Amino acid sequence: MLVGTPSLFALESEITEAYERLSLRGLGYFVIHVNGMAFGMKDLDATLLAAAFDGVNARILRQGSHVAPVLENEDAYALAVAYSRAIYLEHEESELFFGMQDEQFSKLLHANEIIGRRTEKKDSMMEVA
Numbered sequence: 092m093l094v095g096t097p098s099l100f101a102l103e104s105e106i107t108e109a110y111e112r113l114s115l116r117g118l119g120y121f122v123i124h125v126n127g128m129a130f131g132m133k134d135l136d137a138t139l140l141a142a143a144f145d146g147v148n149a150r151i152l153r154q155g156s157h158v159a160p161v162l163e164n165e166d167a168y169a170l171a172v173a174y175s176r177a178i179y180l181e182h183e184e185s186e187l188f189f190g191m192q193d194e195q196f197s198k199l200l201h202a203n204e205i206i207g208r209r210t211e212k213k214d215s216m217m218e219v220a
Contacts, residue, residue, distance in 0.1 A: 092104055092105065095124065097124035097127060097129070098124075098126065098127045099126065100123075100124060100125055100126075100167070101123075101124040102121070102122075102123060102124070102147065103120075103121070103122040103123075103124065103129070103133075104119060104120060104121045104122070104140065104143065104144075105119045105120055105135070106118070106119040106140060107119045107135040107136065113141065114141050115139050115140075115141055116139065116140045116141040116144060117139070117140050117141075118135075118136055118138075118139055118140070119135065119136075119137065119138070119140055120132060120133050120134055120135065120137040120138065121137075121138060121140060121143040121144075125167055125168050125171055126166075126167070126168040128168070130171070150204075153204065156203065157203045157204045157205045158203060158205070159199050159200065159202070159203060159205055161189075161199070162189060162199070165189065170189075173188040173189060173196065174188075174196070174197075174200060174206065176188070177193040177196050177197055178193070178197060
């Protein structure tokens with residue numbers, strides 16, 4: 092299922108195997124499209140979907156409350172790229188993200204749950220071709 096306009100913003104998911112257990116919901120994939128680029132793993136067995144669906148539902152309920160005024164005029168794609176660089180990719184310690192060190196930028200995005208849960212640094216962020 093695809094909801095939205097991939098060239099702007101869209102959510103895409105598919106359940107390949109459903110489960111009765113609510114904490115699992117189903118096996119499948121969940122992809123986010125921003126400015127024509129897709130982020131996530133589009134494999135039929137990429138993840139159990141309960142966390143993704145619950146996260147989207149929680150964001151819908153908080154609509155309008157997760158903002159950072161200093162970033163409100165910034166491009167969504169540029170923010171997504173900056174976040175993935177600051178959190179997931181190796182970068183120079185002195186590199187700034189919208190004028191902030193990586194930790195300060197990350198804290199700002201997590202403060203009002205613009206980014207859901209706090210994550211540990213990973214090797215990379217997957218981009219779907």
